Amino acid sequence: MDExxxxxxxxxxxxxxxxxxxxxxFELYQKGVEIGTWDVEALIAxxxxxxxxxxxxxxxxxxxxVWSNLVARFLDGEQNVAIDATKLxxxxxxxxxxxSANKEAFYTGLQFEEVKHTQFCAWYAENVVPDQVFPTIxxxxxxxxxxLDDSSKADxxxxxxxxxxxxxxxxxQPHDIARAATNYGIFTEGVRARVRYSHMKEMAEETDLRTWxxxxxxxxxxxxxxxxxxxxxxxELVEKEKDGIADYQGVSDTVLTQLQDAVKLLAKGAxxxxxxxxxxxxxxxxxxxFDDQVDHHVKLRMRYLNDIFRETLALPGYDxxxxxxxxxxxxxxxxxxxxxxxxxxxxxxxxxxxxxxLREYEDGIGLASRPGNR
Ligand SMILES: [Fe+2]
Ligand SMILES: [Fe+2]
Numbered sequence: 001m002d003e004x005x006x007x008x009x010x011x012x013x014x015x016x017x018x019x020x021x022x023x024x025x026f027e028l029y030q031k032g033v034e035i036g037t038w039d040v041e042a043l044i045a046x047x048x049x050x051x052x053x054x055x056x057x058x059x060x061x062x063x064x065x066v067w068s069n070l071v072a073r074f075l076d077g078e079q080n081v082a083i084d085a086t087k088l089x090x091x092x093x094x095x096x097x098x099x100s101a102n103k104e105a106f107y108t109g110l111q112f113e114e115v116k117h118t119q120f121c122a123w124y125a126e127n128v129v130p131d132q133v134f135p136t137i138x139x140x141x142x143x144x145x146x147x148l149d150d151s152s153k154a155d156x157x158x159x160x161x162x163x164x165x166x167x168x169x170x171x172x173q174p175h176d177i178a179r180a181a182t183n184y185g186i187f188t189e190g191v192r193a194r195v196r197y198s199h200m201k202e203m204a205e206e207t208d209l210r211t212w213x214x215x216x217x218x219x220x221x222x223x224x225x226x227x228x229x230x231x232x233x234x235x236e237l238v239e240k241e242k243d244g245i246a247d248y249q250g251v252s253d254t255v256l257t258q259l260q261d262a263v264k265l266l267a268k269g270a271x272x273x274x275x276x277x278x279x280x281x282x283x284x285x286x287x288x289x290f291d292d293q294v295d296h297h298v299k300l301r302m303r304y305l306n307d308i309f310r311e312t313l314a315l316p317g318y319d320x321x322x323x324x325x326x327x328x329x330x331x332x333x334x335x336x337x338x339x340x341x342x343x344x345x346x347x348x349x350x351x352x353x354x355x356x357x358l359r360e361y362e363d364g365i366g367l368a369s370r371p372g373n374r
Contacts, residue, residue: 025102028229032109036225038218040120047211052128055208062345063207066279068129069348070200071212075121081188082118084162085111087169091180094172096247098236106229113222120215128211160261161188174247175254178237182258185230189223191262191304192269197223198300199273206280231312238313252315259309259323267330270297275344284341298327 056064085107092103161183168176197220204213234255240248274293278284285293302324309318 023099023102024232025099025106025229028225029102029105029109032113032222032225036109036113036222038116040116040123040215043120043215043218044123044211047214049128049211052124052209052211055210056129059207060282062279062282064129065345065348065352066276067203067207067209068352070196070276071121071125071129074196075118075125077188077193078114078117078121081184082111082114084165084184085114087165088180088184091165091168091172091177092233094177096172096174096177096237097233103229103233110226110229113226117219117222120219124212124215128209174237174240174251178234178251178254179258181230181233182255183262185227185234186305186308187258187262187265190227190231190308191266191301193223194220194227194304195269195273195297195300199276203277203280227308231308235313238315252313252317255313256315256317259305259318260326263323263326264330264334266301267327267334270294270301270327270331271334272344273297275341278341279345294328294331298324298331301327 056067059067089104089107089111092100092107094100097103161180164176164183165180168180197216200213200216237248237251238255241251271294274285274290274297277293302320305323306320309315310320
């Protein structure tokens, strides 16, 4: 390649730095090309699919309810990120971001991988647990089914992260990019998804859905790269703040404000994990054991948060003791209003029957059979 073309003023892809320095984002993109191309069709062909189907039939109604809810949430979550990745690619095409072409390459790879994750989850929902997976909560429709309205919910987290991403795409300002990358890279992928993977592995000791877990292993390897890249993106902004560059001042505070915002969601997730486990194990914990579980789940979430905020980003304003206190307080507060596993089950059951009503209604007016609606 002509060296003058591979100059900082001519953004291109790859290692274009003197001395063979490799750009981290291009490295991640390249790693994805090398190992992120596992093939969903091939995985399905080799997987013990019949084992999953047999296991599904063996499960109790309650276990099926919990797993079908999880499959639905994964399917929806993967597709959401796959769609949003288009905007993430646009977002990093920003004058405030160095070597943006390499970041675009990284997010393009992320999008390809998220589409594959969606492909697997959709196949699983159609073939292993047909008619048991119901649409989750959110705006619009997915897989030919309208999703349940979440206007009654207090947090509106998914709507808010969408608004924040749209703003970042529009302004391309450091603070808006930091906010969006924090939501996707830290909360959605770095903490919530990671926690779910380890939780599903624990659940699999009781309910052995081997094909699902095999794919989840592959998916979580891809997600590892997604987290690394997005945390690096935030780190780049924070370093510019530390260097005293005016446009980036206050970026770490912006990131930490997002953290405050996510505490309630992390608390809900922690309780949800405990309730799901009790249902899968078909045992209800005594108060003391329940408290131990709360402790376990708080520590798990804090470990992932500390990894990112303290070890990698080294944000001076990050106070882990304070965040942990807030997380525990939020859990106590939610326990006051959603007190137990039965209430949790009732919520999923309610969503399922509401989704079934909606499906029947849409079938009735011919919406579900509309071409292209699957
Ligand atoms: Fe994914
Ligand atoms: Fe991802």
